Amino acid sequence: MQRSDFSSKLSDESGLTKFLSFLRASPGARAGLLLLAWLAVWFIGGLVEYAHHASVWFPPAGLTFAVLFVVGLRATPILMLAAILVTIFTNNDYQINLQNIEVIESGIFFGIAHIVPYYAGSALLRWLTQTKQLTLPLSIISFLLIAATSALLATALVLVSLIFTGMMSSQELSATWLPFWIGDMAGIMVLGPLFFSVIHILYPQKTFKILEHIEGQLPVATAQYKYKLMISFTLVAAAMLLAKFTQSMDSSFAIFFLVLPHMWIACTENAFYNILSLALSSFLIVFLVDVLGLMNFVMVYQYAINVVATNAMFAIAIPALTASNHQLKTKVFTDGLTQTASREYLFQQATVEIRRAQWKNNDLCMLVYDIDHFKQINDVHGHDVGDKALKALSERVKQFLRPADILGRFGGDEFIVLLPETNVDTAMVVANRLLKEINGLQLINSEQLSISIGITQMQHNDDFESLFKRADSALYQAKRAGRNSIFQH
Known part of the structure; x- marks a missing residue:
């Protein structure tokens, strides 16, 4: 390290x-x-x-x-x-x-x-x-x-x-x-x-x-960290003053409420500031036991220090687990090469958007495209060049999509673009713009990329499978028409 x-x-x-x-x-x-x-x-x-x-x-x-x-x-x-x-x-x-x-x-x-x-x-x-x-x-x-x-x-x-x-x-x-x-x-x-x-x-x-x-x-500590510490210290002082003035064993157990602010700190701050706050709160407890003369309740405060520390230690894992889950979700939902939606995430989100569009009676279109002669690119120039082509293509396509649009890699060099609240005429405009822009991408030795695109508009009884089947069929027709073209189903 x-x-x-x-x-x-x-x-x-x-x-x-x-x-x-x-x-x-x-x-x-x-x-x-x-x-x-x-x-x-x-x-x-x-x-x-x-x-x-x-x-x-x-x-x-x-x-x-x-x-x-x-x-x-x-x-x-x-x-x-x-x-x-x-x-x-x-x-x-x-x-x-x-x-x-x-x-x-x-x-x-x-x-x-x-x-x-x-x-x-x-x-x-x-x-x-x-x-x-x-x-x-x-x-x-x-x-x-x-x-x-x-x-x-x-x-x-x-x-x-x-x-x-x-x-x-x-x-x-x-x-x-x-x-x-x-x-x-x-x-x-x-x-x-x-x-x-x-x-x-x-x-x-x-x-x-x-x-x-x-x-x-x-x-890295949040701007609220000092206020969280103040709440913890105030709670310690209040609980121990209560025990001082009542001289009741029952009132001494109020110190266990310290678990609450320390769980808050542990779940919202990084590990170092969590253990620092534990040390400061524990020192304050020890100090007040001596100053306020609470030796009759000392075992309560000993147990409280250990219980609060144990809870806070376990809570350290919560931000780490959250971050780990986020990373795992990113890996599952994102295609590692192109940083577009993975096939699984694409299917989930497309299903949601299709149902929403059907419920609200909105338009929705799907574009399916792939790179023309992609196998030849891999065979002639190598798979590393093919990977670079996929990444460059994805970056260019992202620039022309709205935040609500969904771009995902279905497999190989085949991609899907889902356009919510978009009719087929607008989808055709988007497809033509993509076709034009992709034609400006150079591979190596001045060779240019080109794509073929299939388009279809959602029908009332469509699900993802039927919608994709028509769009993929349109892509096949675009390929048969000579590639570097658009076909609408």
Whole structure:
């Protein structure tokens, strides 16, 4: 994958360009930035810790998962150093009073317990998305399942390591494991995709198919995006203020209405702005839990963050599926060579127009034409020249048709033009104009194209088959008359 559009957008400012170039050229600088970033998000998670070792969300889980996904095992030393440093801080903050060597050992145990599950999960996700040709919905399902499983495994290993090293009492296990798991899972689901994209800026030479969905249209946000964010933020604030003033568990569930604006964002914005809005809304929830003193309802908000993220992730697939369906429809309904209507689409649209004309008692005419001596063109000049002739002919014919007219390739060099609300006299004028214009098209060596045209007007009891049969018969008569001519049936 070439450097993402996101990094191109960021690089518009010369200062930032130099900084990014420096980071990309310096593994040491990237390692230092990663260490600082990991420590920063760890402290952010610690600000909303409501029990020892349990936070509303745990951003380092998302960063670790993303780093291991993009960078791989080379990031392990930095992650291990970060784990040791935060263990030293935790020992002092919780006043556990372990000896220095014991703290370092605890940090190593924590690092192993934290890194191994997320490396396994990120490696599995990378293998699935790189080698299995997964669709976007399947990629999302894989990511969510792997995130939940990796977080659960990390929870088990980390808590066991904390108990084993004396940093946590075994009596705390039953009350800690669930919020610990939900917090880690929220960190991966909400922030993991955002970290994927940001870290990829520093490693633009790496190719990841899953990032194509996130970074495919990064510079493009609708003009309404900021208003959608404002609605989301307003809803978060209103729901959490309601819980603050009522102090009711029931009122705290109002936060789940956040699903609505985020589904709206996911269905109308590209993937990057969807995950960005998720991160911002989740950060606001975490911030207000602390500011408003809503720790009594913290599990509700933990679940809400994960539920909203899961719904929004699935909704990412909707624009992609819509675009995919549009592309598929275009392929099915459009002839690949001439970019005219395909035979299937031609039949469908012609049937609709015939029925409409019969219902409204309107005129309708059909023209059928083909290229004179087309087999000889292919035999003498080759099929590539024949293809060029078909494309040039189609482009010229399109110029003389109305938007309501239908031009389609019936097969080979035979084309159909359907003229709604057109009587046979007008159709004859159109046919003569086409005949004249096509005669001006040169093939090669000054050879000119010519066509023969058959015309018929719809009768009251016609369907597509009967109408085409008469027009095709007229074309046959035009051929018998010497070609480069028009015959009306």
